[in-house]
Amino acid sequence: MNNRLPLFPLQTVLFPGGPLVLRLFEPRYLDMVAECLREDRGFGVCRIVDGREAGQPAEPEAVGTLARIVDWEQRTDGLLGITVRGEQRFRIVSREVEKNGLQRAEVEWLPQPPATPLPEEHAALAALLDRILEQIRGPWAALSRHPGDAEWVGCRLAELLPIPPQDRQQLLELDDPVERLAVLHEALNHAQTTDDAPQE
DSSP, X not given: OOSEEEEEEESSOOOTTOEEEEEEOSHXXXXXXXXXXXXXXXXXXXXXXXXXXXXXXXXXXXXXXXXXXXXXXXOTTSOEEEEEEXXXXXXXXXXXXXXXXXXXXXXXXXXOOOOOBOOGGGHHHHHHHHHHHHHOOGGGGGSOOOTTBHHHHHHHHHHHSOOXXXXXXXXXXXXXXXXXXXXXXXXXXXXXXXXXXXXX
């Protein structure tokens, strides 16, 4: 796998196996997509630490996810729409900014976790995810479901639950899928306790 990636810093976190729909208009990213389609390769999605998605190059988090383009369309509003799927996580080793503002990075690939069965104590999380997916539309509705896989359940909940962006980033950076489930379980329990507390 190529260790040099074009980067697309965003205000969101992409997880392995997850979908993301993007609308592009900046020349640097239109050129990047054309390059990726031509060479059959992906680009890196990283959450923005400082800066904005458009305009001057933003500072990205060190850990991101390889995005593979699975669909694209020329929209009627003139923008290019693409759907990507998250693949392997990476850590940025170094990065540079090209003349057009596109960032490229040398990355090291983070290990992919082995298939891990969903622990019984987290069965409620799989049930919650199933209820969410039954109600949601968009790219998640078309996903193949793997409710018995700890990595899949944890990553989908981390994408779909209303979690602060920095917490979402921390969940991405966890190597152990069972630990990710435990953190999500604790966060949901805390939210439930807060909701149930008497109001003064």
